[in-house]
Amino acid sequence: MHNPDKFKDLFLIDSEITFLNFGSFGACPKPVFEEYQNWQLVLEREPVQFIAFDGLQRVRNALKILSDFIHCDPMDLVFTPNPTFAFNIVAANLDLKPGDEILTTDMEYGAMDRTWEFYCSKKGAKYIKQPIELPILSEEHFLDSFWKGVTEKTRAVFISHITSATALKLPVDSLCKEAKRRGLITIVDGAHVPAHAALNITELDPDFYTGACHKWMMAPKGCSFLYAKKEFQDSLEPLIVSWGYKSDNPTDSRFFDYHQFNGTRDFSAYLTLPASIDFMKGNNWNEVAKSCRDLVRENAMRFCELTDGIPLAPLDDNFHGQMFAIPIRTSDPMALQRKLFLDDRIEVPVTRQGSRTFVRYSIQAFNSQAELDLLYNALHRELKSGELASKA
Numbered sequence: 001m002h003n004p005d006k007f008k009d010l011f012l013i014d015s016e017i018t019f020l021n022f023g024s025f026g027a028c029p030k031p032v033f034e035e036y037q038n039w040q041l042v043l044e045r046e047p048v049q050f051i052a053f054d055g056l057q058r059v060r061n062a063l064k065i066l067s068d069f070i071h072c073d074p075m076d077l078v079f080t081p082n083p084t085f086a087f088n089i090v091a092a093n094l095d096l097k098p099g100d101e102i103l104t105t106d107m108e109y110g111a112m113d114r115t116w117e118f119y120c121s122k123k124g125a126k127y128i129k130q131p132i133e134l135p136i137l138s139e140e141h142f143l144d145s146f147w148k149g150v151t152e153k154t155r156a157v158f159i160s161h162i163t164s165a166t167a168l169k170l171p172v173d174s175l176c177k178e179a180k181r182r183g184l185i186t187i188v189d190g191a192h193v194p195a196h197a198a199l200n201i202t203e204l205d206p207d208f209y210t211g212a213c214h215k216w217m218m219a220p221k222g223c224s225f226l227y228a229k230k231e232f233q234d235s236l237e238p239l240i241v242s243w244g245y246k247s248d249n250p251t252d253s254r255f256f257d258y259h260q261f262n263g264t265r266d267f268s269a270y271l272t273l274p275a276s277i278d279f280m281k282g283n284n285w286n287e288v289a290k291s292c293r294d295l296v297r298e299n300a301m302r303f304c305e306l307t308d309g310i311p312l313a314p315l316d317d318n319f320h321g322q323m324f325a326i327p328i329r330t331s332d333p334m335a336l337q338r339k340l341f342l343d344d345r346i347e348v349p350v351t352r353q354g355s356r357t358f359v360r361y362s363i364q365a366f367n368s369q370a371e372l373d374l375l376y377n378a379l380h381r382e383l384k385s386g387e388l389a390s391k392a
């Protein structure tokens with residue numbers, strides 16, 4: 001077991017806060033943040049050289065380092081500010097005809113649902129949110145639930161690799177294999193995945209994949225990526241048309257030219273990514289992450305017993321990583337989240353997914369059992385008072 005206190009000192013998170021929400025926006029370790037500020041200084045000292053001359057080659061170097069981490073060809077990657085940006089590129093460009101269907105689950109992230117609904121409605125296509133039977137009993141059970149939604153009109157599948165509110169790792173490997181067998185395009189939302197679950201894009205072989213590097217990889221905010229398989233790259237028009245479109249000085253990649261330069265902006269966050277990877281290497285991250293997963297699981301049943309809820313899937317490495325969704329009932333999730341923050345200084349999201357509500361705790365290197373005990377006591381109090389929360 002690593003020492004959470006050692007890691008508390010290595011992060012900038014306010015020490016007055018019990019921070020159990022790493023999953024939303026991650027957090028930068030101090031040495032990584034210093035590297036970020038160093039890049040911003042390089043930018044401020046010579047903005048022209050940074051943006052117009054050296055910048056894009058540096059971005060390419062950072063992409064190469066990212067590609068080694070997630071195991072794919074660097075030519076198939078571009079950085080994006082966030083996963084929503086990445087999949088707006090995909091959704092805007094997917095060749096959908098009226099009546100075509102995109103098959104997804106009823107557990108997707110709200111911003112992604114909105115993205116797909118927006119572009120599907122423009123094209124007369126349908127976004128089919130297949131209800132997933134909960135609790136998920138096994139990989140086969142999940143896949144059976146999912147494939148009930150497929151029809152002869154399905155063109156693509158869209159799926160979270162790790163879901164947001166429900167915090168479940170889904171068997172995207174088997175799902176992508178079956179989708180391919182059926183001739184469907186595979187689009188995987190791995191926002192939570194890099195440095196949280198094993199990721200080998202070459203082996204997974206999706207058509208499109210996005211991941212956030214500012215979550216579990218701990219890069220500065222605004223660092224994510226879009227992976228697109230080569231055969232799709234030329235069909236992707238830029239979301240933001242800038243100098244890379246019909247470039248006067250094209251590089252060897254139209255994919256890079258069209259999507260990497262979105263006008264003047266500070267791309268220091270992208271250049272800091274190698275420092276995040278070095279931080280993990282220097283701090284035995286595989287071991288740290290394993291003990292975080294253990295802590296997540298050791299506490300899961302205790303919280304479920306408190307709220308009379310049940311885990312949404314088996315409590316093992318196949319379905320769970322460093323987050324757990326505690327089922328709870330509340331008429332006002334936002335008010336409950338605010339109360340936990342204001343009264344207890346606990347930062348933890350309370351989120352609705354369909355008709356269910358969850359308190360989702362994340363465990364990162366700096367979190368301890370004592371912090372989960374604080375959450376337990378606060379929820380116990382809220383359930384007892386019954387004002388904002390009741391048993392699931």
Ligand SMILES: Cc1ncc(COP(=O)(O)O)c(C=O)c1O
Nearest residue numbers: 082083084109160163164189191
């Ligand atoms: C499953 C999932 N997809 C995508 C996102 C990305 O959101 P954004 O693009 O706002 O960073 C998140 C963020 O938490 C998420 O949980």
